[in-house]
Amino acid sequence: MRDATSNVPRVSETSEGFRPPQQARSRAALQKLLTAAEQVLAEQGLESFTVAAVASRAGMSVGTIYRRFDGKEQLLRAVKDRLLTELETSVRDALRSAPPDLRSIITAFVAALAQTFEEHDRIFPELLDAQRSDGRDRGLAALSAIQDALLEALPLTPPEVESLKMAARTIIGACVHRAATSRFWPDDRPWETWAEEAAEMALAYLTSPPAGPARM
Numbered sequence: 001m002r003d004a005t006s007n008v009p010r011v012s013e014t015s016e017g018f019r020p021p022q023q024a025r026s027r028a029a030l031q032k033l034l035t036a037a038e039q040v041l042a043e044q045g046l047e048s049f050t051v052a053a054v055a056s057r058a059g060m061s062v063g064t065i066y067r068r069f070d071g072k073e074q075l076l077r078a079v080k081d082r083l084l085t086e087l088e089t090s091v092r093d094a095l096r097s098a099p100p101d102l103r104s105i106i107t108a109f110v111a112a113l114a115q116t117f118e119e120h121d122r123i124f125p126e127l128l129d130a131q132r133s134d135g136r137d138r139g140l141a142a143l144s145a146i147q148d149a150l151l152e153a154l155p156l157t158p159p160e161v162e163s164l165k166m167a168a169r170t171i172i173g174a175c176v177h178r179a180a181t182s183r184f185w186p187d188d189r190p191w192e193t194w195a196e197e198a199a200e201m202a203l204a205y206l207t208s209p210p211a212g213p214a215r216m
Contacts, residue, residue, distance in 0.1 A: 042122040084142035091146040095153040114195035163215040167202040
């Protein structure tokens with residue numbers, strides 16, 4: 001979802017410890033703050049991520065940040081929420097733009113996932129390392145939402161739905177795992193190449209003769 005006035009992903013108003021802005025200028029200031037937080041996280045890592053570091057990068061006072069967030073954990077949660085909202089939006093936009101055939105839909109789905117993770121390839125691993133149980137819930141909700149978006153993009157019979165769920169969970173799981181482990185276990189592929197190969201594997205599964213219920 002996007003904020004209609006700022007045309008940027010909107011931070012969830014249900015985030016504990018977060019006080020959402022009401023005025024356009026305040027919303028713009030919040031986006032500036034979250035962008036600075038992403039930059040600190042990407043360049044310095046989780047250990048150096050502090051409210052003071054983010055305030056310095058954003059050109060704001062520490063007190064300004066504390067008027068919006070309770071502290072570092074809530075700020076991290078807001079960063080993660082913004083990125084997950086961007087992921088959901090990117091997937092939905094890609095699926096709406098794709099021709100309504102299986103190959104086009106699967107290719108668009110995987111490419112949108114890969115592009116978002118590539119754009120934030122230094123941030124997602126830090127957020128995955130830092131997540132607590134409430135952060136995991138938000139992440140799982142986002143993954144469920146993009147799976148639902150994929151299922152809604154094609155008219156399917158019940159057996160085909162189950163096959164597509166299997167493919168979607170495998171693709172999403174592989175994408176998240178790749179993002180989390182790429183620093184320590186690189187596969188020497190650009191994200192674009194990974195997306196192309198992952199889409200082909202999913203299509204091979206979905207179009208192969210089924211051993212049980214019909215696939216696609």
